[in-house]
Amino acid sequence: MNATESFIKTSKPVVVSTAPLVQLRDVHLAFGATDVLRGIDVEVHRGQAVSIIGPSGSGKSTILRCITGLLRPQRGDIRVGDTAVHTLRGEVELIALRRRVGFVFQQYNLFPHLTVLQNLVIAPTRVAGRSKTEAEQDARSLLEKVKLAHRADAYPGELSGGQQQRVAIARALAMRPQLILFDEVTSALDPETVGDVLTVIRELVREGMTCVLVTHEMRFAEEVSDHVYFTEAGRIVEHGPPAELFNRPRHERTRSFLQRTLGTAAAALRVPASSF
Ligand SMILES: Nc1ncnc2c1ncn2[C@@H]1O[C@H](COP(=O)(O)OP(=O)(O)OP(=O)(O)O)[C@@H](O)[C@H]1O
Ligand SMILES: [Mg+2]
Numbered sequence: 001m002n003a004t005e006s007f008i009k010t011s012k013p014v015v016v017s018t019a020p021l022v023q024l025r026d027v028h029l030a031f032g033a034t035d036v037l038r039g040i041d042v043e044v045h046r047g048q049a050v051s052i053i054g055p056s057g058s059g060k061s062t063i064l065r066c067i068t069g070l071l072r073p074q075r076g077d078i079r080v081g082d083t084a085v086h087t088l089r090g091e092v093e094l095i096a097l098r099r100r101v102g103f104v105f106q107q108y109n110l111f112p113h114l115t116v117l118q119n120l121v122i123a124p125t126r127v128a129g130r131s132k133t134e135a136e137q138d139a140r141s142l143l144e145k146v147k148l149a150h151r152a153d154a155y156p157g158e159l160s161g162g163q164q165q166r167v168a169i170a171r172a173l174a175m176r177p178q179l180i181l182f183d184e185v186t187s188a189l190d191p192e193t194v195g196d197v198l199t200v201i202r203e204l205v206r207e208g209m210t211c212v213l214v215t216h217e218m219r220f221a222e223e224v225s226d227h228v229y230f231t232e233a234g235r236i237v238e239h240g241p242p243a244e245l246f247n248r249p250r251h252e253r254t255r256s257f258l259q260r261t262l263g264t265a266a267a268a269l270r271v272p273a274s275s276f
Contacts, residue, residue, distance in 0.1 A: 020079075021046045021179060021210055022067060027076035029062060036062050037073065038234035044179070044212055044227075049205040051213045051221035051242075054231035055257060060214040063231070064181045067212070068101050069094045081178065099128060102172030102180035106188050108164045110156040116143065116167050117152040120174045128175060135174070142170040146200050162193025166200055179210035186217060218261055222246045230254045 022044040029037040037059050044050045052060045065071040066078055069085050078085040080101060088094055110119050120139035124130040130138075143149045146166040148159075156164050165185055172180055182201065186194045198220050205211055205224045215221050221228055222242045229239040230249075237253050238245065249255045 020044055021081060022212070023077070023079045024063070024066065025077040027063075027066060027073045027078060029066065029071060029073040036234050037066070040076070040231075040234070040236060042229060042236070042239075044210060046210055047208040048226045049211045049213065049224050051215055051225040051228045052231060053215065053218065053221055053228060053257075054237075058231040059234045060231055061183050064103070064183050064212065064214060067181060068103055069097050095127070099175055100178045102175060102177035104165075104168050104172050104180065104182050104185050106184045108156070108161075108168035110164055110167055110171070112156050115153050115155055116148065116159070119156070119167060120171050123171070124174050138174055139170070142173050143167075145173075145203070146170045147196070160193055161189045162196050165189060165193075165197050169197070169200055169204075173204075179212065180204070182211065182213045182215070184214055184216065186215070216261070218246070218258070230257065232257070 020043040022042070024040050024042040027037050027040040028035070040059070040063060042050070042052075042063065052063060054060055062071060066073055067080065067085065069088050073086060076086065080097065083097055083100075085097060088097060110116075111122070114122065117136065117139050120142060121132065121135040124135040124138065125132055140149065140152065143152055146169060148163060148166055148170070151159060151163065151167075156167065159167065169180075169185075185201075186197050189197065194217075198217065201211065201213070202220075202224055213221065213225070225242045227239060228242050228245045230237045230245065230251075230253075232253050238249065238251050245254065246258065249258060
């Protein structure tokens with residue numbers, strides 16, 4: 001870690017609090033006869049960045065969907081602040097929860113017929129009841145934050161994938177959420193636009209926004225996370241600070257997954273001998 005990185009890590013305003021902002025306890029979820037989550041325990045404290053890594057189909061997106069109440073587990077507790085998510089019924093309660101929890105997906109799902117600015121203003125005015133002036137002011141400062149102030153009047157179709165994803169992040173922030181969930185937000189992007197999106201997330205983490213990241217970008221997860229969970233087949237195999245999980249994994253499953261994913265990434269970066 002160089003001096004700048006060490007400054008970034010230590011300068012983050014982490015709020016120490018005993019109760020976690022998000023807590024999943026013994027969460028079980030099945031689709032029909034298929035067990036997808038088989039006893040998940042996860043904690044996220046205010047101001048923390050927590051990553052969930054693991055093979056495809058291991059349940060990572062399902063965990064995020066449970067946190068927003070999009071899926072209801074058959075067993076277990078899910079809490080976001082004082083809200084017992086597993087007991088919520090009815091759209092009104094769920095909408096109130098989703099105002100507090102931002103969710104950014106691989107597919108940005110912007111409204112194609114609205115400009116970038118309008119995409120950011122619509123939910124704060126219609127759902128949160130903010131005035132148009134206030135919502136527009138917020139939207140413009142968020143666009144500055146994601147380095148897209150100059151594209152406020154563009155339509156999503158006129159932007160690159162990476163730019164659309166940054167608009168999607170700004171749109172989630174426009175609701176002033178307590179935490180944001182990111183589900184593979186760079187997987188559908190061209191490699192050259194991935195960096196700009198990661199920079200935006202890195203900034204949010206540094207400012208102390210509580211973030212849960214499902215990602216295949218292992219090096220990024222290692223760099224920005226306070227804590228990392230490794231999932232396999234609906235279970236948490238192990239979790240810990242990134243320096244431990246990435247450098248000294250305790251379980252063979254974690255070790256072989258990391259070798260496979262980081263090995264592939266390293267191989268992709270290697271310059272073929274024929275190019276010399
Ligand atoms: N609506 C659904 N109906 C039935 N099975 C589902 C549904 N959603 C997910 N699954 C199954 O649940 C398992 C976990 O899916 P999930 O999307 O959580 O995995 P993941 O870890 O996010 O994978 P990936 O890295 O590919 O995104 C998979 O086997 C998937 O096929
Ligand atoms: Mg997924």
